[in-house]
Amino acid sequence: MAQGNWGILRNGNELIIQAGILERKIRMSDLVTSAVSVSGSEVAKDKGSGFSVSLWKASPNVMPMGISHTGQAGVEQSETIQDQTDALHLKTGKALVEQNVKWVDSLRVSGSSFRTIFDEYYVTVSAPYSEKKELIIRFRGSSQSGWQHLSAEVIYEIYQGFPAIRKKIRFHNNSAQWIKISHLVLDDIAVMTGVQTRTLLTPQERGVGSSIVAFSDKSFETGILVVNEIPSMLRTISDQGAAGYSSEYFEWVIGPSESFESEPVFMYAFSGKSYPTVSAVSTALDRCVEADFKRFLKKHVLLPFPSERTPAPLWCSWTNYAAGVNEGNMRQAAAIAERMGFKCFQIDAGWYDQGPGGGWAPSSRNPNLSNFPDLKSFGNYLHNKGMKLGLWVSVFRNEKQSDDLTAMPGAASLPLIRRSGGVGMSLASSWKDYYAQDLIYLHDTYGAVYFKQDLSNICYGDIAMGHDSRTLKESYLRGLRGLLAAQDKVHQSAPNVFLQLSHEIYWKTPGPPGDVAVLKHADSYHAAPNEYWGAGNRSKLVSTDWNYKPDSLSRALLKGAFRARNLLYKHRGLPLDRIEVFGAVTTNFNGSLSPKILDRQICSWMMGSPLSFSGDLTSLTDQNIAQYRLRFDAFARMQASYNIYAHFQYSGVPAPSDSDWHWWGKLNEQGHGVVVVLRGTDGLPSRKINIPWVAPHNRYRVRLSFSGRDLGFFTGKQLQQGRLELELPVLSQEVIELSEK
Numbered sequence: 001m002a003q004g005n006w007g008i009l010r011n012g013n014e015l016i017i018q019a020g021i022l023e024r025k026i027r028m029s030d031l032v033t034s035a036v037s038v039s040g041s042e043v044a045k046d047k048g049s050g051f052s053v054s055l056w057k058a059s060p061n062v063m064p065m066g067i068s069h070t071g072q073a074g075v076e077q078s079e080t081i082q083d084q085t086d087a088l089h090l091k092t093g094k095a096l097v098e099q100n101v102k103w104v105d106s107l108r109v110s111g112s113s114f115r116t117i118f119d120e121y122y123v124t125v126s127a128p129y130s131e132k133k134e135l136i137i138r139f140r141g142s143s144q145s146g147w148q149h150l151s152a153e154v155i156y157e158i159y160q161g162f163p164a165i166r167k168k169i170r171f172h173n174n175s176a177q178w179i180k181i182s183h184l185v186l187d188d189i190a191v192m193t194g195v196q197t198r199t200l201l202t203p204q205e206r207g208v209g210s211s212i213v214a215f216s217d218k219s220f221e222t223g224i225l226v227v228n229e230i231p232s233m234l235r236t237i238s239d240q241g242a243a244g245y246s247s248e249y250f251e252w253v254i255g256p257s258e259s260f261e262s263e264p265v266f267m268y269a270f271s272g273k274s275y276p277t278v279s280a281v282s283t284a285l286d287r288c289v290e291a292d293f294k295r296f297l298k299k300h301v302l303l304p305f306p307s308e309r310t311p312a313p314l315w316c317s318w319t320n321y322a323a324g325v326n327e328g329n330m331r332q333a334a335a336i337a338e339r340m341g342f343k344c345f346q347i348d349a350g351w352y353d354q355g356p357g358g359g360w361a362p363s364s365r366n367p368n369l370s371n372f373p374d375l376k377s378f379g380n381y382l383h384n385k386g387m388k389l390g391l392w393v394s395v396f397r398n399e400k401q402s403d404d405l406t407a408m409p410g411a412a413s414l415p416l417i418r419r420s421g422g423v424g425m426s427l428a429s430s431w432k433d434y435y436a437q438d439l440i441y442l443h444d445t446y447g448a449v450y451f452k453q454d455l456s457n458i459c460y461g462d463i464a465m466g467h468d469s470r471t472l473k474e475s476y477l478r479g480l481r482g483l484l485a486a487q488d489k490v491h492q493s494a495p496n497v498f499l500q501l502s503h504e505i506y507w508k509t510p511g512p513p514g515d516v517a518v519l520k521h522a523d524s525y526h527a528a529p530n531e532y533w534g535a536g537n538r539s540k541l542v543s544t545d546w547n548y549k550p551d552s553l554s555r556a557l558l559k560g561a562f563r564a565r566n567l568l569y570k571h572r573g574l575p576l577d578r579i580e581v582f583g584a585v586t587t588n589f590n591g592s593l594s595p596k597i598l599d600r601q602i603c604s605w606m607m608g609s610p611l612s613f614s615g616d617l618t619s620l621t622d623q624n625i626a627q628y629r630l631r632f633d634a635f636a637r638m639q640a641s642y643n644i645y646a647h648f649q650y651s652g653v654p655a656p657s658d659s660d661w662h663w664w665g666k667l668n669e670q671g672h673g674v675v676v677v678l679r680g681t682d683g684l685p686s687r688k689i690n691i692p693w694v695a696p697h698n699r700y701r702v703r704l705s706f707s708g709r710d711l712g713f714f715t716g717k718q719l720q721q722g723r724l725e726l727e728l729p730v731l732s733q734e735v736i737e738l739s740e741k
Helices: 109-118 284-301 327-340 375-384 403-407 431-446 474-494 550-570 595-605 621-642 716-720
Strands: 006-011 014-019 023-026 032-037 041-046 052-061 073-082 086-093 102-109 118-129 132-141 150-159 163-174 180-186 189-191 195-198 213-218 223-227 233-237 243-245 252-253 259-261 263-269 314-316 343-349 390-395 396-398 415-417 422-425 446-455 498-502 524-527 579-581 662-667 671-677 686-688 700-706 709-715 725-727 731-738
Touching: 006 132, 006 150, 014 132, 014 163, 023 163, 023 263, 032 223, 032 263, 041 163, 041 223, 041 621, 041 731, 073 524, 102 109, 102 263, 109 118, 150 550, 163 180, 163 284, 180 263, 195 375, 213 284, 223 233, 223 243, 252 259, 252 474, 263 284, 314 327, 327 343, 327 375, 327 621, 343 446, 375 390, 375 431, 390 431, 422 700, 431 446, 550 579, 550 595, 595 621, 595 671, 595 731, 621 731, 700 716, 709 716
Parallel strands: 073 415, 314 343, 343 390, 390 446, 446 498, 498 524, 524 579
Antiparallel strands: 006 014, 014 023, 023 032, 032 041, 041 189, 052 102, 052 180, 073 086, 118 132, 132 150, 150 163, 163 259, 163 263, 180 243, 180 252, 195 213, 213 223, 223 263, 233 243, 396 422, 415 422, 662 671, 671 731, 686 725, 700 709, 700 731
């Protein structure tokens, strides 16, 4: 834990927020942060004012109205494949959105203009609970500015024991004027010259910014993590550390008597020495991220995630089966999955009634009785085999026949979004509650406890009359908030249900990386992209007419394992047991899935947890099946003993590589658990394996899980110094178990 004081002090016109080693000084009159310091060293300050925003007025001054239903589609989707991953071909219609108001008299509130708009302020300090203190600075609009009935509340929060300062903003409109806000920067800071080294701790890909960015000195010894809790594409963190909403995708209408509350952003401080280890450099940044920062996220920010709720190891039917699932082939697969040691059996697309003319995209709460005449019986069959039932669902419904559109005829997004006989439903409307109740119904009726939620809709917007959004751009945040609120509703009514959100439903196909926002509501996030390395014909079961070379598929399986490790490592700022990488291919064509490759696959996914495996189970040999069972049982025992899935250490050891050695830890607070070691295509035959994350004065029993060797006892200091040496052939792996006895 960080050392220092935690408090909010007032000194004349200045407020001082102290959170351990992190201190922020704010000038009350105009909200300017004069300094942000870490351990006494200045690391950032405001560029002009504490936040910036653009204000607009509606002309005429009336509520913006949505559009009425037409049969014309705004977007037609069809599936395609690009670079070994799922993608969409889009045909955009001419559904233009013209509303009844225009937005005029725009005004930018920033820097020197702040005091011309807001001239009165009020300060409140409170302690909502013993470990949290809150500062509220409320500004009221100036009568001379014409915004006298607009107020802005800037809220800062600190948490005992953690060097974090969290911030959000609330706007209240008590005027008769319809107002729109846009270009909202919640924390308009700029880091100092000496701390401009950026490290992304969640990926920045496909136009979506990272949700956790570290700004530090070049030695990674001092700095701050800037964390943005805004979901998906709507988030930005600038190169200088300013955090807020994307101007391209965010705006919000605030009508008379209405309010808007932002998602929070926060900064988290770190300070310490960086020093060489036997194999790499241990930086203060890395040690902070893997330990105290993760503890803060889990305790104060993210959805609580008890270890007993994990569905791992999980098998998904999508690869090789595609939407061609039925009770016959799923019973056959389930019998094999039980032998392999899977704990959750997830049926992907195709189990439901698709309706007249419908493809696999529009889902339903009703089973396809031709393929699954008794889904409840199948769920009981899985339960008796010790497995949980998982189901795939989408946000598309059959346009001609669905319970949803019968009950709520206006629930589709407008302009219409069509895909294989279905239309996209609006999560920026009360349909989000209907959707949540559908999942609860499937849980109650068929015993489903895991839901994979899929397909892209929100990113195309919704401006239907009667829905929540008043502009198309506003619908992006409303839709994302609706999706996340639906997760909360399901958890409230069925707390044992495990909810996964895919990158596709969270924006587009392929979609965003995982972020902080999604894990505040969902149990796990299915990170982009979907990949099928080594699956052969990804939509067909293995057959004699396959024209693949086993060696080529073996190389692809190895590539898939390495890409999975890389993708998980890029998400290292988040709890990796809640990031799903699709998928670990369980397909063997003429020996392509060798014992060494199978072990490498399992080890790669164990950077997080064994989520999710997918492929033709009927293609596996008895040796494959027995080996999966052996490994899954071993990891299940270690999970029960040490809670290994919940941990990930990487400081002071090599980063992922498929040419040399690298390793990582999954050790609990006592230093007990596992260290996963991989050798690549090159590197020395033997290597000193340093384990920096143990207590130096403790004794540890060291066993090699894969080779079955007991190496006896080592002190923590010996393990830190690399006194443990392993010898491995190329492209081999070992799992080191550390225990008390």
